[in-house]
Amino acid sequence: MKKIRKRRSGRIVSTLAVVPLLLVAEACSSASPPAPNPPPTRDYTTTAPQERSGVLPNGAAYQISVPAGWNGTIINDLDAVDNIRGKGPQSKFFLEHGYAYSGTSRPPDRDVNYDPHVERDNQVKVLDIFEAAFGAPKHTIQFGCSGGGGVALAVAEAYPDRVDGAISVSGAEPVVKSNQRLDLLFALKALLAPDSDLPIVGISFEDRVKAQTAWRSVLEPAQQNDAGRAHIALAGALAQAPTWGGVYSPYLEKPNPNDPGSVQQAMVRSVVDAAVYSAGIRYLYDNPAGVMSWNNGIDYNKFYANADVTGQVL
Structure with missing residues (x-):
């Protein structure tokens, strides 16, 4: 039986441990990443509930939810649209505990036109929309499960200046x-x-x-x-x-x-x-x-x- 031919890259792919969200946020606050844009001067806790949704230029749906009493941290996720609209356990937990929750849905043609780079870059486009509407957050965490976990790793590697940490649950590089x-x-x-x-x-x-x-x-x-x-x-x-x-x-x-x-x-x-x-x-x-x-x-x-x-x- 012949082997499948192509060169296997020697590149080492980094992985991130799955840790509790609060520990990630605490670790990010004590780290020294490249200086982000200064956060707006305001009291985050007085923010009223707000929603933003739409479609990115490449056709991906996005949604942003900011709860009352927003704590200044945003959780970004490949599957945020479905989790928010379906009132999934992740979105319920994040919003009830004061985190803003944002992200996209998986592309409708993903089964036949899978492009992990597009999925990765879409997350940053949503962060751009968020910051234009609400200002820079105190902390930005890229979160995801399975395919979303892989995207979380990819965002952390490709855009280290845009996130303070990543939580990858069952994530792997494709x-x-x-x-x-x-x-x-x-x-x-x-x-x-x-x-x-x-x-x-x-x-x-x-x-x-x-x-x-x-x-x-x-x-x-x-x-x-x-x-x-x-x-x-x-x-x-x-x-x-x-x-x-x-x-x-x-x-x-x-x-x-x-x-x-x-x-x-x-x-x-x-x-x-x-x-x-x-x-x-x-x-x-x-x-x-x-x-x-x-x-x-x-x-x-x-x-x-x-x-x-x-x-x-x-």
């Missing part, structure tokens, strides 16, 4: 994530069905369910014998999949680390769910410019040597 998913499917195919036509990359949005069905037809029987379960666990170790995790319900309870059977069951379930999900989400990474991932020049022996599953804490 190229890194797409390469990990390639590693998983590549290893599983090599171990379970090397001569098959199981798809690894280039899976279109229209073919995603068909691809997931094909993968399930190989993974389900492999789970029924010792060799199959061992191969599944090995592929998960190579791809650095979590020992315990799942995408689809019903979810497994946390395994007992002293029970090898329980741990094995958790590992197999984690890898199988991740593989099926990877096949179904591949379209996001390979549109519109082509395949985003590659593994030429990758030494999977080193990946295996680095995968000390016995040392992982459950």
Whole structure:
């Protein structure tokens, strides 16, 4: 089986720890970032509730909510529009605790025209609108979950002078994530069905369910014998999949680390769910410019040597 060809960058992608919001704000207040525009001279706590919404020039919807008693800190988020309009738990918490909450919605064509740079830059455009209407905040925090967490990392890296901190929940840089998913499917195919036509990359949005069905037809029987379960666990170790995790319900309870059977069951379930999900989400990474991932020049022996599953804490 041929490897996917392209050079893998040696660039180190920074990550930010997930920490409580108040601790982030406190840490930002004691740090020494590049001096922002001086905040307006006013008493933030007297601000009446205000809303701003509209559409950016590139078609992305945005919304800004400033509560009564605004504390001077703004939380910016890729998913703010849906969270505010749907009265989600994040927006409810932020606004009730005095934080302004702003951001965008995910682009409607994201499934076939994914552009993380546009999503990143849109967040700064919303901050520009906010500052023009309300003045510079005391603190600016970029927040996000999943895809929004990846955007939070990207904003912090590309615009360090516009934010005081970032909270990335389950966030990952898209190229890194797409390469990990390639590693998983590549290893599983090599171990379970090397001569098959199981798809690894280039899976279109229209073919995603068909691809997931094909993968399930190989993974389900492999789970029924010792060799199959061992191969599944090995592929998960190579791809650095979590020992315990799942995408689809019903979810497994946390395994007992002293029970090898329980741990094995958790590992197999984690890898199988991740593989099926990877096949179904591949379209996001390979549109519109082509395949985003590659593994030429990758030494999977080193990946295996680095995968000390016995040392992982459950």
